[in-house]
Amino acid sequence: MADTLIKNGYILTMDPDSGDLKKGEVAIENGRIVYVGLSYNGKADKIIDASGSVVMPGLVNTHNHAGMTLLRGYADDLPLAEWLEDYIWPVEAKLGPEEIYAGVRLACLEMIKSGTTTFADMYIHEQAAARAVEDCGIRAALSYGMIDFGDPERAESSLLKGRNFVKDFNGAANGRISAMYGPHAPHTCSQQFLQDVREQARKDDVKVHIHVLETEAELNQMKEKYGKCSVNMLHDIGFFDSDVLAAHCIWLSGGDMDILAETGVHVSHDPVSNMKTAAGIAPVPQLLEKGVNVSLSTDGCASNNNLDMFGVMKMTALLHKVNSMDLTVIDARKVLEMATVNGAKALGIEAGMIKEGYYGDLIVVDMKRPHLTPLYDVDSHLVYSALGSDVTTVLVDGKVLMENGQVLCMDEYEIMVEASKAAKKTDSQHLIDVLGLNNPSSDQ
Incomplete structure (x- = not known):
């Protein structure tokens, strides 16, 4: 007997071998998909009616700093150096494990409500992030952000923190x-x-997550220091391999792209964040043409300012069409692949497709909305018209985290309250109280 059966929906499998089903059923048992087809013959403990909806793989966000939800809108429209040095870094220094826990829970809530079932993260106090992920039911690939700035003592300390994190939380x-x-x-x-x-990383058999050529300043700094760009330096020291996830990859030459393709590096594209910080435009069409696996991501809320992957999908398509002045560049289906199949491939997880044996990480998108009417092309609507708020039901590992718009795995209001309290600790002067935290008569 299956644990859950989803029926009567348009099944967007993203599986090139099986194709999509205009009306089909998906059965999940013990966290895995056990049936994809027209009619499941067995019984199920729970039935989800997806009439008028699209059932699709959960979205995979491959680059995030989830704890930075606490810095959403804190400092915008500033020169990059001023933004970092005068605002972001000083506030980050005030963030402890409990603040990060509150911020990551808020991020998980936002991602679940907008259809993301897996995210990759790099930030501080990542043990607290792991605790939040475990509590919220989402899937995540987490990394402790490490910096040494050429200081041997800091390098030793950072690597030790990274090793301990891998030892304690992998799996x-x-x-x-x-x-x-x-x-x-x-x-x-x-x-x-x-x-x-x-x-x-090779000894521990785990992947590596790194920022690469996000800014022109990095490109110039690397050339001045090493006489070569970041990609060439990393390649020369044997850093690149198919277990590397490289975020941004904006300031690439043709030779750089060849190196990424030859070494099997996975690229995470952050179009919204890159536009907002005026970092530049990654050469995504060229990377895809060379065979590089390019996935999509939001980056952190300090530079996006939300975690809605539906918005990222639309911006990906539009940005590269206008940048190339070619309407055919990166069509809707390719964008959907980047947000599902490619993301799962980058993280090495059996997800991103609705396929027997894969994780039961699925979302249901309600197509009975004014902005989705009439419906001619499902791919087009999901990329160009749909919103994260159109997601009604979310499953991760076969467990229902949200159903009919109701989050089941956490208390939404409590999470927003705790995140607001955490933000208040970092900057109470500018925080606007919309939840009534300062109201003595409030019961909350």
């Missing part, structure tokens, strides 16, 4: 959490430190 939450190593970036980490991290 945690019944396998929903995978741990990665997270050296921040080539310009904030020494060559020796990057080599040490690379060696340790």
